[in-house]
Amino acid sequence: MRIPKGGIHRVARVADQVGRVLTGRQPAGRNLTVFPDDVFLVSYPRSGNTWTRFLISNLIYQDEPTTFVNIESRIPEIYFNPDHKMRALQRPRILKSHECFQPHYKRVIYIVRDPRDVAVSFYHHNVKAGNIPDSYPMDDFIPRFIEAEFDSRWGCWQESVISWLTLREGQPTFLMLRYEDLKTDPQGQLLRVADFLRQCAFRPIDAGPEKLQRAVDLSTPERMRALEREQGNQWVLTQKTRHDKPFVRSAKSGGWKSTLSAQAISQIESAWGATMHKLGYDLVSPADNPPLHHSASNKH
Amino acid sequence: MTSSPQLTVRGRYAERAVPGRDAGKIFAAMNQIQRIRQAVAHLKTTRDFLLHRKPAGRQMTVLPDDLFIVSYPKSGNTWTRFLLGNLIYQDEPVTFRNIESRIPSIYLFSDRQLLRLPRIFKSHDCFDPRYKKVIYIVRDPRDVTVSAYHYSIKVKLLPDRCPMEEFVPLFMSGTFGAGLLADPRWGSWYDNVSSWLAMQHSRKFLLLRYEDMLDNAARELHKVADFLGIEATPGRIQRAVELSSADKMREMEKSQSKDWQLTKETRQDKPFVRKARAGGWKSEMSEAAALRVEAGWGDLMLRLGYALAGLPVVAENSAVATPK
Numbered sequence: 373m374r375i376p377k378g379g380i381h382r383v384a385r386v387a388d389q390v391g392r393v394l395t396g397r398q399p400a401g402r403n404l405t406v407f408p409d410d411v412f413l414v415s416y417p418r419s420g421n422t423w424t425r426f427l428i429s430n431l432i433y434q435d436e437p438t439t440f441v442n443i444e445s446r447i448p449e450i451y452f453n454p455d456h457k458m459r460a461l462q463r464p465r466i467l468k469s470h471e472c473f474q475p476h477y478k479r480v481i482y483i484v485r486d487p488r489d490v491a492v493s494f495y496h497h498n499v500k501a502g503n504i505p506d507s508y509p510m511d512d513f514i515p516r517f518i519e520a521e522f523d524s525r526w527g528c529w530q531e532s533v534i535s536w537l538t539l540r541e542g543q544p545t546f547l548m549l550r551y552e553d554l555k556t557d558p559q560g561q562l563l564r565v566a567d568f569l570r571q572c573a574f575r576p577i578d579a580g581p582e583k584l585q586r587a588v589d590l591s592t593p594e595r596m597r598a599l600e601r602e603q604g605n606q607w608v609l610t611q612k613t614r615h616d617k618p619f620v621r622s623a624k625s626g627g628w629k630s631t632l633s634a635q636a637i638s639q640i641e642s643a644w645g646a647t648m649h650k651l652g653y654d655l656v657s658p659a660d661n662p663p664l665h666h667s668a669s670n671k672h
Numbered sequence: 673m674t675s676s677p678q679l680t681v682r683g684r685y686a687e688r689a690v691p692g693r694d695a696g697k698i699f700a701a702m703n704q705i706q707r708i709r710q711a712v713a714h715l716k717t718t719r720d721f722l723l724h725r726k727p728a729g730r731q732m733t734v735l736p737d738d739l740f741i742v743s744y745p746k747s748g749n750t751w752t753r754f755l756l757g758n759l760i761y762q763d764e765p766v767t768f769r770n771i772e773s774r775i776p777s778i779y780l781f782s783d784r785q786l787l788r789l790p791r792i793f794k795s796h797d798c799f800d801p802r803y804k805k806v807i808y809i810v811r812d813p814r815d816v817t818v819s820a821y822h823y824s825i826k827v828k829l830l831p832d833r834c835p836m837e838e839f840v841p842l843f844m845s846g847t848f849g850a851g852l853l854a855d856p857r858w859g860s861w862y863d864n865v866s867s868w869l870a871m872q873h874s875r876k877f878l879l880l881r882y883e884d885m886l887d888n889a890a891r892e893l894h895k896v897a898d899f900l901g902i903e904a905t906p907g908r909i910q911r912a913v914e915l916s917s918a919d920k921m922r923e924m925e926k927s928q929s930k931d932w933q934l935t936k937e938t939r940q941d942k943p944f945v946r947k948a949r950a951g952g953w954k955s956e957m958s959e960a961a962a963l964r965v966e967a968g969w970g971d972l973m974l975r976l977g978y979a980l981a982g983l984p985v986v987a988e989n990s991a992v993a994t995p996k
Binding site: 393520526 | 710714717718730731734784798799846856857859866867871874
């Protein structure tokens with residue numbers, strides 16, 4: 373985020389900040405008070421975090437189905453509500469975050485998704501948010517996406533993935549989910565989550581086969597789309613965005629194949645190919661020089 | 673306190689506060705108390721914000737060209753600040769009185785104050801993707817542990833005669849002495865160092881070893897000057913090294929420790945600038961304590977060129993699993 377030089381912008385920014393503090397509405401974000409029993413649901417944006425939140429929430433709360441209205445009090449994200457509200461939630465909490473590696477997040481479920489799909493989804497998300505116009509060329513968007521111009525707090529896709537995997541992969545307090553696996557076998561992956569939560573000494577969860585099925589059925593893209601139509605103007609994430617564009621979009625994997633140009637694909641693959649390969653995402657552009665430098669430091 | 677329409681926080685005890693049940697009244701009262709405590713916390717936040725009492729830390733606004741001097745605590749960050757400060761500022765020498773207005777620490781000023789200060793900062797944070805220009809200083813963790821031990825006594829976290837063996841596991845957890853020695857957001861030495869090493873290629877990054885700086889400060893300062901594109905003559909480098917020597921810094925600390933935010937509230941009978949040398953762990957740490965550090969962090973120590981006294985221990989036995 374660049375700070376505008378002009379005095380009026382600065383005054384507006386400070387006024388906004390003061391207003392938020394005075395009304396107690398400063399989002400927790402990185403200032404969040406973290407408890408040792410917190411479980412964090414971390415991912416790069418547009419990687420299926422909201423869907424996973426619905427799945428987990430529908431499994432944990434078996435009384436009434438999860439909606440966009442109650443999700444923020446069940447598995448809230450850390451960027452909207454002030455810290456004092458987050459502290460008041462029942463513990464242990466499950467919280468959504470997009471941060472790169474955070475040493476004080478002790479229990480982490482990390483969701484990773486094919487960055488080519490993330491790119492397409494991120495593009496539409498930025499159109500919805502009004503950051504780029506409808507007609508903005510995808511080929512212009514991709515380099516900006518790779519450089520993480522849209523929100524520098526979270527770094528680029530690879531920084532988020534590498535920082536978490538390097539530091540926490542293989543540890544019992546870290547669970548990695550692939551969006552693509554969640555699509556093909558939601559019950560199986562949700563069972564892994566339930567096992568992980570049990571191991572984290574979370575409250576007891578009934579994860580029988582019919583409960584898993586219920587959670588999956590209550591979190592289908594169709595149902596989430598229907599909910600979004602009704603509640604899109606009530607949910608923090610969507611209320612200030614364009615309502616003619618959906619938040620729950622195609623919810624598929626591999627959409628990039630028909631959307632991205634060969635040039636865009638090769639840009640992404642040459643920037644992050646080694647990491648993608650490591651995660652099992654097949655590269656399609658002819659690789660003349662496999663980019664290895666990012667993972668090089670990881671080998672010893 | 674208005675409740676946000678988004679998050680219907682029902683209060684920690686709301687579920688049990690069922691009307692018509694006697695126990696419900698108690699929980700309802702507990703909810704009330706919780707709300708009052710929230711209001712008080714809110715007033716404190718507001719006061720801290722208005723009076724610049726809340727240091728920016730990880731919440732700071734980062735501009736694309738900002739330079740960060742990052743390290744785990746007790747790894748030579750202050751010395752590096754003195755060296756760089758004396759290299760950049762030719763007018764008057766850097767002292768403990770003016771260091772924070774030249775190369776400020778992000779933990780001493782509010783975000784609004786930082787925006788008015790020079791854009792070179794001291795930080796202890798773990799990897800932050802917004803830092804695009806980073807000088808990272810690393811030091812033998814056994815010496816870091818010894819230094820942290822003495823610092824903990826200085827800041828009254830530990831009693832004078834606390835055994836080193838007890839301190840080592842506390843320090844290795846990375847959560848001991850929050851606010852004075854460490855911070856949960858900085859992680860352990862291992863987390864901090866490996867997070868930055870893993871991400872060094874996607875930014876301008878200069879890795880300095882404290883031991884190399886002790887060996888030849890001028891050579892390492894030349895590297896810094898090259899990294900920053902500063903035109904540095906040997907004379908200018910020499911001046912900076914001399915003005916930042918451990919003796920000079922000790923002398924300054926004697927007269928200025930009451931004026932520096934980092935030391936003014938601490939025990940004045942213990943120095944901040946201590947030995948300023950490498951290998952002190954050999955005499956100050958028991959073999960068991962040193963082995964404990966090596967068992968947890970040995971793989972990363974080897975990567976950084978720190979020879980292990982004991983045999984390298986396999987990852988399964990270590991406190992921190994090694995990345996594969």
